[in-house]
Amino acid sequence: MLLPFILTAFLGATAALAAPQADDGNTTNLQPICATNANPHDIAVIEQVVENDKTTMKDLEDLELGDLSDEEEDEDVDDAAHYNPNHMCKKIYKKIRTIKIHWHNVAANNTREGGYLKKKVILKQVKYIQKIYKKACLRFYLKGVNHIYNADWFNNVAPGSPQEKALKTQYRHGDELTLNIYSVGLVSTPGLLGYSTFPWNFADDPHNDGIVIHYATVPGGDYPHYDEGAVAVHEVGHWVGLLHTFQGGCSQPGDFVSDTPAESTPAFGCPKYRNTCASTGSDPIHNFMDYTYDKCKTHLTKGQLWRLVKILKIFRKLIRHH
Numbered sequence: 343m344l345l346p347f348i349l350t351a352f353l354g355a356t357a358a359l360a361a362p363q364a365d366d367g368n369t370t371n372l373q374p375i376c377a378t379n380a381n382p383h384d385i386a387v388i389e390q391v392v393e394n395d396k397t398t399m400k401d402l403e404d405l406e407l408g409d410l411s412d413e414e415e416d417e418d419v420d421d422a423a424h425y426n427p428n429h430m431c432k433k434i435y436k437k438i439r440t441i442k443i444h445w446h447n448v449a450a451n452n453t454r455e456g457g458y459l460k461k462k463v464i465l466k467q468v469k470y471i472q473k474i475y476k477k478a479c480l481r482f483y484l485k486g487v488n489h490i491y492n493a494d495w496f497n498n499v500a501p502g503s504p505q506e507k508a509l510k511t512q513y514r515h516g517d518e519l520t521l522n523i524y525s526v527g528l529v530s531t532p533g534l535l536g537y538s539t540f541p542w543n544f545a546d547d548p549h550n551d552g553i554v555i556h557y558a559t560v561p562g563g564d565y566p567h568y569d570e571g572a573v574a575v576h577e578v579g580h581w582v583g584l585l586h587t588f589q590g591g592c593s594q595p596g597d598f599v600s601d602t603p604a605e606s607t608p609a610f611g612c613p614k615y616r617n618t619c620a621s622t623g624s625d626p627i628h629n630f631m632d633y634t635y636d637k638c639k640t641h642l643t644k645g646q647l648w649r650l651v652k653i654l655k656i657f658r659k660l661i662r663h664h
Contacts, residue, residue: 358501358536358537359534359535359536359573359577388542389595389598391656392598392649392652392653392656395652395655395656436662437661437662438479438480438481438661438662439519439659439660439661439662440481440482440483441480441481441482441483441519441520441521442482442483442516442519442520442521443468443482443483443484443485443520443521443522444485444486444487444488444514444515444516444520444523445464445468445484445487445488445523446488446490446509446513446523446524446525447459447464447490447525447557448492448495448496448524448525448526448527448557449489449490449491449496450491450496450497450527451491451493452491456496457525457526457527457557458489459525459557459560461487463561464484464487464560465484466560466561466562466571467560467571467574468482468484470571470572470574470575471571471574471575471578474575474630474641475575475578475582477647478642478648478650478651479651480582480654482521485515485516485520486515488513490509490513492509495508495509496526496527496529497529497530498529499524499526499527500528500531500534501537501554503530506550507549507550509524510524510549510550510551510552511549514548514549514551517659518541518544518548518551518657518659519654519658519659519660521552521553521578522551522552523554523555523574524553524554524555525555525556525557525560526554526555526557527556527557528554528556534556535555535556535559535565535568535573536553536554536555536556536559536574536577537553537577537580538552538553538554538577538578538580539551539552539580539581540583541581541582541583541653541654541657541658542583542657544657544658552581553574553578553580553581554577555574556573559571559573559574559636567611567635567636567637568636569636570636570637571636572630572636573636575630576630576631576639579631579642579646579650582650582653582654582658583649583653583654583657584599584646584649585631586608586631586632586633587602587605587625587626587629587631587632588604588605588606588607588608588609590604591604591605591606591607591619592604592605592618592619592622597631598649599643599645599646599649600645601643601644601645602629602631602643602645602646603619603622603624603625603626604619604622605618605619605625605626606618606619608632609625609627609632609634610633610634610635611634611635611638612634612638613627613634626643628640628641629641629642629643629646630642631646
């Protein structure tokens, strides 16, 4: 979700994820977590647009989102021609546009410690993204990788910084359905793991569109507790229109998804059980849109999957029109 727990304001319409300092699911003694310049009025306007959209499951031929197996998880995300949609997606495959990924690997030098990522590592991250979002019948593939050596950008790219603007202005590729991923060092913002723009930001500021992640959070990275690739999955969640599960705390409408129980604050670490809004069920601590450790995150709900398809249709032209 966007607005609760805002301790620091950055420029730009972004959501940001930072590493906590606790391992018990509590929010005490933590660094700033999430910052955005969106406000309740903005969210209300966006939600009105979503509610007014007349798309139904029938429009997508009664697709049962979220009922897919992992049978295709090793599909080739590096070659669009060899994409094999899951059997549940085949009947609508031609209706949904491909999401091309341009990966911009910003490094201080050509060492792993300096931020350099080999293509096989980047492919592992893209495959993880595909594994989670294929349950919404989304199709990602890696269109290209740029290796950019710039110590200033590696250290100082942050929400609203001059370095971020310079990087994205020079290197961003594609239209509203092209995902640009920037892996950087985030050295100037200690604890920050990543941040993203939202689909409804694109029309006003297309050059800013995309997600930024700490390079050490990719699969096999060395960021403590956040080194299995879930940070990028989380930030892609924002890029496709999902809010944090703790949006609005215990108050309705929360994250506008009916099957994600409300929680009053973000969850950290990997708690065995947590229930901060007793009337709605246990907190969604295993959801990718919470703040728990990577090993704790396992899924998005059917409600989230259906919501992101509607939002992508409205704001990112997901559905082909013949």
